Structures are given as C-alpha cells and as structure tokens.
Amino acid sequence: MFTCNNLSLLTFTYYLKLFLGISMTIIPLIYFEKLLIKIIKCKEKKEKITINFFKQQTKSFMVIIMVFVLALALHNGLNKKTNVCYNYANSYVLKEYKKVYKMLNKKDLADEIKNNYLENTLIIAVNNPTKSENKELTKVEKLISSAINSEENSKEENKDTLNLQETDYNKQNNVYVENGVFYYPQLINGNWSTYSGTSCPNNPSLEGYNNPYGYNNYFYTRLTAFIKEANANGFTITFSTQGCRTYHTQTYYYNTMTRGRAAYPGYSLHGFGIASDLEFYQSNGYACGYGRNDSNCPSMGWAHQNASRFGLTFPLLNASYKEDWHIEPINKVKY
Ligand SMILES: [Zn+2]
Numbered sequence: 001m002f003t004c005n006n007l008s009l010l011t012f013t014y015y016l017k018l019f020l021g022i023s024m025t026i027i028p029l030i031y032f033e034k035l036l037i038k039i040i041k042c043k044e045k046k047e048k049i050t051i052n053f054f055k056q057q058t059k060s061f062m063v064i065i066m067v068f069v070l071a072l073a074l075h076n077g078l079n080k081k082t083n084v085c086y087n088y089a090n091s092y093v094l095k096e097y098k099k100v101y102k103m104l105n106k107k108d109l110a111d112e113i114k115n116n117y118l119e120n121t122l123i124i125a126v127n128n129p130t131k132s133e134n135k136e137l138t139k140v141e142k143l144i145s146s147a148i149n150s151e152e153n154s155k156e157e158n159k160d161t162l163n164l165q166e167t168d169y170n171k172q173n174n175v176y177v178e179n180g181v182f183y184y185p186q187l188i189n190g191n192w193s194t195y196s197g198t199s200c201p202n203n204p205s206l207e208g209y210n211n212p213y214g215y216n217n218y219f220y221t222r223l224t225a226f227i228k229e230a231n232a233n234g235f236t237i238t239f240s241t242q243g244c245r246t247y248h249t250q251t252y253y254y255n256t257m258t259r260g261r262a263a264y265p266g267y268s269l270h271g272f273g274i275a276s277d278l279e280f281y282q283s284n285g286y287a288c289g290y291g292r293n294d295s296n297c298p299s300m301g302w303a304h305q306n307a308s309r310f311g312l313t314f315p316l317l318n319a320s321y322k323e324d325w326h327i328e329p330i331n332k333v334k335y
Helices: 007-024 026-044 051-078 084-088 091-105 111-126 129-161 217-232 247-256 298-310
Strands: 168-172 175-178 181-184 237-239 276-280 326-329 332-334
Touching: 007 026, 007 051, 007 084, 007 091, 026 051, 091 111, 217 237, 217 298, 217 326, 237 298, 276 298
Parallel strands: 181 332
Antiparallel strands: 168 175, 175 181, 237 276, 276 326
C-alpha cells in the first residue's frame, strides 16, 4: 500500500489513468462521430463516397488507432494487482488524501506519524466507507442487540472465570495487587526504585512477569481474557508485544515524539507492565486508521464498551492528546 503514500505519485498516477482512459474512449468516439457526420453530409448532398474520401481519412484514422493501441498497452501494463497505486488512484481517493495531507502539513508531528496517518487515509479511502457504511451499520446494530441480550449472562460468566479481586502482596517490578487494585510506587525524584521502567523484567524470566511478553501477570490475565472475548465476538484486536517498557525506551519516546504523546520518563504505567497499546481491525483485515471512531471501527467500539467488565479502562479517551488505544487496569493506587 505504502508504495502510493506520496502526494506527487498519487496525483501523477491519477492523471495518467485519466489520460489513458480518455485516449481509449472519448477521443476515438469523437473521431468516429465526426467521420459519421461527414459521411451523412456527403449523402445529403448526394455526393458519392469514393475511395479517395477514405484515403483522405487514413492518416487521422491511423493516428487515432495508434493512440488507442498505445494507451491500451500502457494501461494493461500498469493495471496489475501488484501495482496498488494504479489500481486505486481515483478522484475520491485523491481528494481524501489531499485533504488529510493539507491538514497534517499545518501540524507539528513526526514524519513517521504523518506517514502512518496518510497510509491509513489511503486504506480507508480505498475501502470507501460510503460503500461499506450500510454493512457497518448493520454490524453495529447487531452488536448492540447482542450486547443487550448477552451482557447480563456474560457478566455472570466472567465473574466465575475472571477473578477481579486479585491479591498478591509480592512486589514484582514494584507492583502488587490487593482486592483487584494495582499498587505502584509514587515517583520520588532521585529515588530510582520508584521510577517506572527501571526494573522491567528480562522477558519472561522474572516472577510475576512470566508471560510471553513480560506484562504484569495479573494485568496480562485480564488483557488476554478481554482480547479472547473480542475475538469470540468476531472482532480482531491485538495488543502490544512490549509488555514492560524500560526507562530508556520511555526516554526515547519522550524525546522523539510530540509533547503530550508519551508520558514523562519514570511515570508511565507501561514501565510497570500494567498498560498496553491495542490495535483495532476492520472485518476486512485492515487496521482501523486515522479518523476512526467507535462506529466506523466496530472492534474499537466493542473494546471501549466492554473493557470495564474485565477490570480494564481506556483512561485517555478524553485526554487533550486522545489515545483511544491505551488500556490500563481500572483501579490503580500510588503507594
Ligand atoms: Zn500507551
């Protein structure tokens, strides 16, 4: 897809496609229409259409045929499944892409983030939301009705299978749980043991963090139960494989990302292994991209609606820098 994530290339491809299309359809049509008019005029004047008449037309006829054949050959050469750009460049895609491109130009964002936004814009535009809107709506409707029907049942089910009252006073990576509340240290300047990310486990060897990605085990249990039920409901959601973010990585994010995007080093719950970043997918397998919301990205809608049943929350949904993907345990206390 990203082979076309470039405004000049996309614009050029669009106009090339348009030009080839015109060369193969409108130009020959106009030519033959004019030829027909000439013939009709001759007949009206009762003139005989001689071989000479056709000889006069030969040159222009050859030019038209040449243009047609060349355009057709070029079109066939470009119109391959692997040539994503040529396949998808149309006025709608170009319009959407330009709109986002202009909007991003004014913003102070890292190039990588801008590129991701633009790529997601392409994916969404190519899948044309106006075409799939009806499908999405019925899916949301189904979701709502099934949620109403099954919520009470599944609430009971989850209480049985998922213990949200965990208690374990063993401080692993400085985190412990009591009655389902996650306790983590208050950052004290200069006291490194209170900084998040300073004692991230060496995945997955540290006790309490011995799951595939090195999350806090209690958080991991909640998270995987949540993801499992999402999948069972037909929604694809994945979580970050980075279970515990080191202080060093957090510092890197803080220094390289836009202010407000990454927490100040030492504070992030990622460094205690009790936060994760999720990726949400459409039913066609594409990740929900820029401009997504709970309706046009039903898997995310489901996640936001159901997280609390698993003792989880999305605390940054209304933050100044909205992070609709960032998930944490509901109950947390600094000690
Ligand atoms: Zn996060």
